[in-house]
Amino acid sequence: MKLFQLAFAATAIFAPFAVQAEDYPSRDTTLVVQSSAGGGSDIFARTIASQLSELDIVDRQLLVENRPGGSGSVAYTYTAGQAGNPYVLQTIASSFFTTPLLGQSPVGPDDFTPIAVIAIDPYVLAVGANSEYETLEELVAAGSISAGTTGVVNDQTILAALLDEASGLKIRSVPFDGSGEEMSAVLGGHIDAIFGNPSEILQQIEAGDLRALAVSTDKRLDSLPDVPSFTELGYDIAHSQIRAIVMPKDVPDVAVSYWTDAFEQLANSELWHTKYLEPNNIEAAFIAGDDLKALFDETTVSFESQMQKAGLIQ
Numbered sequence: 001m002k003l004f005q006l007a008f009a010a011t012a013i014f015a016p017f018a019v020q021a022e023d024y025p026s027r028d029t030t031l032v033v034q035s036s037a038g039g040g041s042d043i044f045a046r047t048i049a050s051q052l053s054e055l056d057i058v059d060r061q062l063l064v065e066n067r068p069g070g071s072g073s074v075a076y077t078y079t080a081g082q083a084g085n086p087y088v089l090q091t092i093a094s095s096f097f098t099t100p101l102l103g104q105s106p107v108g109p110d111d112f113t114p115i116a117v118i119a120i121d122p123y124v125l126a127v128g129a130n131s132e133y134e135t136l137e138e139l140v141a142a143g144s145i146s147a148g149t150t151g152v153v154n155d156q157t158i159l160a161a162l163l164d165e166a167s168g169l170k171i172r173s174v175p176f177d178g179s180g181e182e183m184s185a186v187l188g189g190h191i192d193a194i195f196g197n198p199s200e201i202l203q204q205i206e207a208g209d210l211r212a213l214a215v216s217t218d219k220r221l222d223s224l225p226d227v228p229s230f231t232e233l234g235y236d237i238a239h240s241q242i243r244a245i246v247m248p249k250d251v252p253d254v255a256v257s258y259w260t261d262a263f264e265q266l267a268n269s270e271l272w273h274t275k276y277l278e279p280n281n282i283e284a285a286f287i288a289g290d291d292l293k294a295l296f297d298e299t300t301v302s303f304e305s306q307m308q309k310a311g312l313i314q
Contacts, residue, residue, distance in 0.1 A: 019086055024254050028061040031245075032090045034075035035150055036068040039179025040121065040197040041091050044243050047276050048118075048266065057265050062089070068177040071095050071151030073105035080107040082248040086255030089115070090246050094154040097296075097303045101313055102153055109300060112246040113256060114292040116263040119243035119276070120283040121197045123159060123216040124224065128186050129209050133193075136213045136233055144170040145192040148182035151175055153312055155241045156195040158303070159216060161310035166235040186210070197241065198223065199280035216240060221281040240283070242299070244292070260288050 019026070033045045042064070049062040067075035072095030079090040090112070100108035125136070133139045149156040152175050160171035174191050176182040179200050186194040187209055194201065194210075202223060204210040212227040216239050220229055230237035245263060247255065266272050267286040277284055287295055307313045 019252050019254055024086065024252075024258055025058070025060045027087060028063050029087045029089060031062050031064050032075050032079050032088065033064060033066045034068065034072040034091065034093060034095060035066065036178030036180055037066055038183075039150060040200045040241075041093055042066065042178070043199050044119070045091050048245075048263075051269070051271050051275070052262060052266055055266065055269055055271060057262050071099045071102075071104060071153070071175070073099050073107075076105060076107050076111075079246075079248055080111040084250045084252075085248055086251045088248055089259065090248075092242075092244050092246055093150070094158070094241060094303070095151040096246075097300050098153040098157070098307065099151065101300070101304055101307060104152065109296045111249055113249055113251055114296055115245045115247055115256065115259050115288065116267070117242050117244040117285050117287040117292060117295065118263050118267040118272075120285045121199070121241045121243055122221065122281065122283070123155065123195045123239065123241070124198060124201055124205070124212050124221075124227070125159075125163075125193060125195055125214045125216075125230075126186070126201055126205065126210040126212045127193050128189055129211055130189065131192065131211060133213070134211070136228075136230075139193065139213060140167045140169045142169070142192075144172070146172045146174055147193040147195065148185055148191050149173045149175050149195075150177070150179055150182060153307065155239060157312070158306050158310070159195050159237065159239055161306065161312070162237045162239065163230070163235065165309070166230075166237055197280070197282075199276075199282065202280065223279075223281050242285075242295070243282070244287075264288065 031045050033041050035041045045064045049064050052058045082088045099105040127133050157173050185191045205212050212224055214230050215221050218231050218238050
């Protein structure tokens, strides 16, 4: 009788996440975003949801849910706590790797199932249109400035550290919960500069609200032909953000296969290229399976090394 009760209890625990290949997905799936609305991750997530539906790649809706806070740890902790749940996806940013290294998150990359990288996003260093700094050389000559980050340590922090190492410019990083807040701060003159993804700041640059000083790719961006790269200006700096999706641990194989296939179709679609990648100067990519797991491991090691060099961790 006790064995029967134990078996019944186990079935009750795992039944909500039991799926059959022919039935999955049987309901809508939540796509958790680790930052507030309006930023690069939010744009990425909402574009995914919209295009997967428009292209009829998925059978159900993808519902975007923003969970900002704690340099990403609020969202990551929530999703990691959904172990086995095949109806939760999660976007990631550099905080996925850096926050655990800082000891500010109870979960890390090993607590998730890697699904796919479907884009690689560069950065643009920009200042407000009313800023006294017209060029990167003038910014460096200032000796010390403030710049926004989404979270305590992320790609922007690493770029700031790399620029400091290469030029001697001291950058005081000011953390925000999302790119929208960060944008408001630089436009309002509360911080001096911003390292933003093209999808986040191109509109403000084109409108004349921001002035772009340099890009983090080896070559100039097609949409910003007059803006030099750090490399071109003599600084050995090249750094971009991977745009990836993960799921909780222990999700059924059918869910992993379903979403891996869905994102591969999306990454190869004309709509994705013409309406998201090309307008935002984002590099095309598709990485999944063991290659993605290896990339996560490599990225963790790389961030750890860069953060140690920057004195951010021991």
